[in-house]
Amino acid sequence: MKVEGKEEEILKILEENARISDKEIAKMVGLDEDEVKQTISELENRGVIRKYKALINPEKAGIEAVQALIDVKLSPERTVGYDSVAERISRFPEVKSVRLVSGEYDLSVLVEGNTMRKVAYFVAEKIAPLEQVRNTVTHFLLKTYKENGEIYEEEEKGKRLAVTL
Amino acid sequence: MKSDRVADRVKGLKGSGIREFFDIAQQMEGAISLGVGEPDFVTPWSIREACIFSLEKGYTSYTSNWGMLELREMVSDKIYKDDSVYYEPEGEILITTGVSEAFDLALRALVNPGDEVVLHEPSYVSYKPCTVFAAGTPVCVDTEVKDEFKLRAEKLEEKITEHTKAVILSYPNNPTGATLSRKDLEEIADVVIEHDLLVISDEVYGKLTYEGRHTCFSSLNGMKDRTILLNGFSKAYAMTGWRLGYAAGNKEIIEAMMKIHQYIMLCAPITAQMAAMEALRTNDEVERMVSEYNRRRRLMVEGLREIGLSCFEPKGAFYTFPSIENTGLSSEEFAKRLLLEEKVVVIPGSVFGASGEGFIRCSYAVSQYEIKKALERMGKFLERHRGKKWDYH
Numbered sequence: 001m002k003v004e005g006k007e008e009e010i011l012k013i014l015e016e017n018a019r020i021s022d023k024e025i026a027k028m029v030g031l032d033e034d035e036v037k038q039t040i041s042e043l044e045n046r047g048v049i050r051k052y053k054a055l056i057n058p059e060k061a062g063i064e065a066v067q068a069l070i071d072v073k074l075s076p077e078r079t080v081g082y083d084s085v086a087e088r089i090s091r092f093p094e095v096k097s098v099r100l101v102s103g104e105y106d107l108s109v110l111v112e113g114n115t116m117r118k119v120a121y122f123v124a125e126k127i128a129p130l131e132q133v134r135n136t137v138t139h140f141l142l143k144t145y146k147e148n149g150e151i152y153e154e155e156e157k158g159k160r161l162a163v164t165l
Numbered sequence: 166m167k168s169d170r171v172a173d174r175v176k177g178l179k180g181s182g183i184r185e186f187f188d189i190a191q192q193m194e195g196a197i198s199l200g201v202g203e204p205d206f207v208t209p210w211s212i213r214e215a216c217i218f219s220l221e222k223g224y225t226s227y228t229s230n231w232g233m234l235e236l237r238e239m240v241s242d243k244i245y246k247d248d249s250v251y252y253e254p255e256g257e258i259l260i261t262t263g264v265s266e267a268f269d270l271a272l273r274a275l276v277n278p279g280d281e282v283v284l285h286e287p288s289y290v291s292y293k294p295c296t297v298f299a300a301g302t303p304v305c306v307d308t309e310v311k312d313e314f315k316l317r318a319e320k321l322e323e324k325i326t327e328h329t330k331a332v333i334l335s336y337p338n339n340p341t342g343a344t345l346s347r348k349d350l351e352e353i354a355d356v357v358i359e360h361d362l363l364v365i366s367d368e369v370y371g372k373l374t375y376e377g378r379h380t381c382f383s384s385l386n387g388m389k390d391r392t393i394l395l396n397g398f399s400k401a402y403a404m405t406g407w408r409l410g411y412a413a414g415n416k417e418i419i420e421a422m423m424k425i426h427q428y429i430m431l432c433a434p435i436t437a438q439m440a441a442m443e444a445l446r447t448n449d450e451v452e453r454m455v456s457e458y459n460r461r462r463r464l465m466v467e468g469l470r471e472i473g474l475s476c477f478e479p480k481g482a483f484y485t486f487p488s489i490e491n492t493g494l495s496s497e498e499f500a501k502r503l504l505l506e507e508k509v510v511v512i513p514g515s516v517f518g519a520s521g522e523g524f525i526r527c528s529y530a531v532s533q534y535e536i537k538k539a540l541e542r543m544g545k546f547l548e549r550h551r552g553k554k555w556d557y558h
Contacts, residue, residue, distance in 0.1 A: 013460065017533070024537075027467040028460040160405075162510050163187045164202035165290045165339075165517075 003048060006031060010039055011048070018052040057152050067096070067112045068119050070127065071105035071137040082106060085132045094122050105137070116140060178294055183516055186501055190510045197539045199527040200510035202339065204403040204483070208440070209450040212402065215443035216436050224435050230427040232260020232411070233438050239445045240411055244396075248381035250389055252413040259419050259426060260433045264369045264397040264410035266426070269295050271365045271393045271412060272331075274421040276301035280330035285316040286518025287486075289339050289367070293518075301330070307520035310477050310488065314343035318352035325356070331363040334382055337370035340517045340526035341486040342462075342479020347380045354385045363418075364392045369410070370482040372401035372451055375459045379481070383414070390415050393422075398437075400482075401451055402444040407437040458483050461529040465536050469527070472544035473551070483530040486514065490523045492550065500525060506549075507542040 003011060009029045013020060022040070026033045043049045058065055072089075076082055082100055089109060090098045097110040109127070113119040120138065128136050144152055190200060207213075231237065237254040245251050252258050261267040268291065276282060278300040284292045285306045296303040304324050308314045321332065334353070336345045345353075357364055366382040383392040397410025412422055462479065469476045469487045476487035489499050496513035503509050514521030529536060 009460075012456070020533075024464060024533075028463045030463065160201060160203055160205070162191050162193070162196060162198035163200040163512070165512065 003043075007039055007043060007048075010036065011043070014040075014049070014052075055148060055150055059152075065112050065114065066116050066119050067110060067141040068123070069139045069141065070107075070109040070111055070123055071139070072107040072109055072127065073104075073134040073136070074106040074132045075134055077132060085130060088130065089127060092122075092126060094119075094126075174297060177297075183497065183513070186497070186504070186513075190504055193504060193508060193510070196504065196508040196510055197531070197535050197542070198510040199529075199531060199539055200512050201528045201530050203405040203530065204400065204454065205530050205532065206403040206454055208403050208407070209444075209447075211447050211450075212404070212440050212443045216440040219439035220436060224439055226435060228432045228435050228438060230423055230432055231255075231258070232433055233435075233442075236260060236438050236442050236445075237411075239442055240413070243445055244381070244394070244413060248384045250381060250384045250394075252394075253416075256416045257413055257419055259412045259423050260438060261397075261410045261412060261426065262430055262433045263399065263408040264367060264395045265291060265408075266430060267395045267397075267410050267412040267422075268292075268365065268367065269298070270422040270425050271395065271418075272296055272299035272301060273425055274418055275299075275331050275363060275365075275393075277330070279328060281326060281328045282331050282333060283321060283324050283329060284333040285321075285335070287314070287338075287340055287514060287521035287524070288333075288335050288517060290516060292333050292335070302328070304329070305518060305520075307518070308341070308343070309520070310524075313477055314338060314341035314486070315345055315349055316353065318349075318356050321353060322356050322360075325360050325362070329360065329362060331365055332357065334364055334366040336368075337374055337379065337481025339370065339482055340484050340512065340514065340521065341477075342482045342484045343477075344374055344377075344379070344479075344481040346377070347385075350380055350382055350385055354382075354388050357391060358387060362391070364388070365395065366392050367395045369395065369397050369400050371396065373455060373458060373483060374481045375455070375462060376480045393418060398441050398444055402441075403454065404437075404440065404444065407434075407440060409433055409437040409441050458529065461531075461533060461536055464533060465527065465529045465540070468536065468540040469543075472540060472547055474543075474547070483528055485527045485529060486521075486524050487527065488524055492547070496522055496525055503543065503546055507546045509539050509542050509546075 006029055010025055013025055013028060022033050022036045026036045074082055074085060077084060086098055086107060089095055094111050094113055095109055096112050099108045101108045111119055111122060113122060123136055123138055127133060234254060237258045240258055241252050241254045272295050276299045280301050281304045282296045282301045283304045283306060285308050293303045306320050306324050308316055364382060368381060371379040383389045383394045393412055393414040395412055398404040412419060465485050466476055466478055469485060474487040476485055479485055489496060492499060496515045500511050500513045503511060512526040514524030514526060
């Protein structure tokens with residue numbers, strides 16, 4: 001079922017700020033608070049809203065995690081195609097995202113670990129040896145400029161005056 | 166040396182009193198400003214990027230006095246697409262340095278000394294002085310909150326004399342946020358025909374209409390020939406500092422405006438024109454901005470009502486215009502005290518004409534967070550003074 005109308009409006013607001021109060025949402029979309037509560041819990045029940053998370057800038061938080069994007073080339077299995085190996089890779093907690101992509105490689109896998117060595121070992125020991133994996137290329141991430149539509153560095157602020165008529 | 170250095174018509178302009186308040190407001194540390202009259206979005210990146218590219222390619226010259234033909238063609242297409250009125254790119258459209266210049270040109274092109282120009286108040290601060298600079302006589306019609314600050318045709322008609330040359334229309338309205346429906350506009354059009362008038366229609370906030378659609382005045386039957394349509398890029402595309410606008414209308418009038426424009430301005434800046442073309446090519450950010458303004462609008466109107474200010478629901482622009490009458494304060498006094506006690510900047514309604522007294526203009530072109538904080542502070546301010554007898558000095 002496609003999300004539209006008030007549901008869509010509420011999703012847009014939550015996507016921007018998941019901690020906003022129901023009361024404020026109610027004001028913005030012209031519903032009462034109970035209706036907002038009910039709409040949100042329906043969206044949760046239907047799995048439209050998967051969960052609420054904070055977007056953390058690891059550099060600011062002093063988190064020394066290392067991330068790498070792994071290009072994975074596969075030979076597809078006869079009956080299940082790429083799905084079974086992709087699901088297998090997805091189960092590792094070190095793996096943050098798995099996507100099937102077009103082009104030279106088949107999967108794009110984001111892996112996170114405490115150190116470069118740990119990430120490299122993980123790829124070498126857990127991903128590369130899988131039967132369908134033909135080869136892998138590891139790209140360590142050096143700096144994040146933008147994530148999920150949010151620019152990490154100093155936000156662009158207008159330089160406008162306090163009073164203009 | 167003559168003792169009077171400054172010309173009388175400039176000396177006669179008021180506004181020095183309020184300047185002082187504005188100066189304090191501009192410099193107050195930690196203040197939240199609801200006094201802003203421009204978007205808080207930076208110009209969308211694709212527009213800025215196109216402008217930078219044009220500089221790299223060396224577009225740094227003058228353009229035609231009329232503005233670049235390609236831009237005029239795009240403006241013509243846009244007006245036709247949005248409002249179903251066709252203006253010829255050659256002769257019926259003039260690109261100007263903001264709507265401000267276009268407005269000045271329009272008045273100077275139309276008005277003979279002694280001609281009367283009818284304008285509704287509260288409204289933007291330039292209309293009256295520009296009329297005076299053009300040697301015209303401004304005649305004000307008050308709009309009222311009970312009419313949702315709409316200009317009523319019958320009230321307009323009362324002000325019309327044999328000397329009336331033109332009417333200034335400014336909807337969606339700064340400072341009230343009021344809009345006019347097609348029916349409201351048609352009633353005004355009837356008066357315009359009846360008394361053989363011209364209309365200067367400033368529609369710079371047209372894109373920022375939240376319920377229903379904006380109706381362009383010149384799209385009404387018979388109005389194209391009598392209307393100078395003014396619009397620009399400032400509000401809809403967050404391009405205030407670029408200073409780019411346009412006028413569209415009857416060939417004879419636009420030609421007259423161009424004559425003045427070529428002597429005082431020569432042409433609008435080419436960098437801004439190049440950027441404007443990109444804005445018209447990729448206007449997909451407009452809708453995103455409008456839906457965000459709409460959320461803020463509701464947040465602010467409800468919030469103002471909650472803290473005890475009665476507030477009519479604005480349907481356009483990005484202003485609310487709540488009444489502060491129940492505080493017993495003048496709007497200027499209210500704004501001053503609110504700034505000093507709670508560090509929130511609002512604009513006294515009286516700045517926009519005598520009928521703005523008793524109201525304040527609060528802009529919602531600020532983030533949701535700032536709206537919330539400002540309302541909290543205003544709530545405290547009202548709480549503290551509620552029921553108290555205000556002393557006037």
